[in-house]
């Protein structure tokens with residue numbers, strides 16, 4: 001009898017098509033992603049990498065004239081979920097599938113409130129518990145030591161690299177299972193980039209990370225798997 005192997009797949013995408021008005025951006029994509037691994041999405045500009053990422057957390061749904069067909073399933077809390085099932089709340093999805101963008105986007109509020117924002121949006125009210133979670137997330141993002149004495153300062157005063165780590169802390173504070181990163185180091189200098197790469201390697205121990213990157217040396221350093229996009233299809237994986 002064959003042993004039953006544990007399913008290490010985290011994300012299954014089947015026959016995904018995506019359109020902006022009449023432009024066919026993603027074409028019949030079928031691809032899956034492993035748990036506890038970093039998958040790098042590479043390929044020329046305009047190939048559809050960023051668009052693909054936002055199909056995994058439904059972030060495109062507010063865009064006018066965007067439409068999609070096909071299926072995306074993600075194993076969340078140990079259960080396979082069809083993320084486009086009308087009964088699956090998008091707030092639950094975004095809590096478990098977090099995203100970090102190319103340009104850091106701190107909210108116009110203090111450092112502390114930036115990181116606690118997702119907790120408050122999720123209905124948390126216990127201030128001490130929130131303070132602890134904020135501290136943990138900032139430690140995980142290697143930012144705590146630099147900001148612990150200035151938590152009430154406006155987050156926009158931080159340097160670019162610090163702002164990106166703040167956004168990472170904000171993405172991590174709800175302990176997502178999947179982290180989507182769209183060129184997270186492209187606006188950062190070499191030192192800040194090193195910090196983010198080290199963090200990615202730490203995160204993959206218990207998370208699934210998808211990162212769009214244009215830097216092949218970075219991809220070599222961090223990725224377990226490389227998926228190449230060209231003109232809306234996966235050409236190698």
Ligand SMILES: Nc1ncnc2c1ncn2[C@@H]1O[C@H](COP(=O)(O)OP(=O)(O)OP(=O)(O)O)[C@@H](O)[C@H]1O
Nearest residue numbers: 020025043044045046047048049050051052063229
């Ligand atoms: N909101 C939008 N409305 C209309 N077209 C869009 C929109 N966003 C992206 N596009 C188009 O979709 C195509 C794919 O873009 P996308 O950003 O997904 O590619 P990419 O591979 O991530 O490129 P890059 O590496 O430059 O970020 C491009 O032709 C782009 O112009």
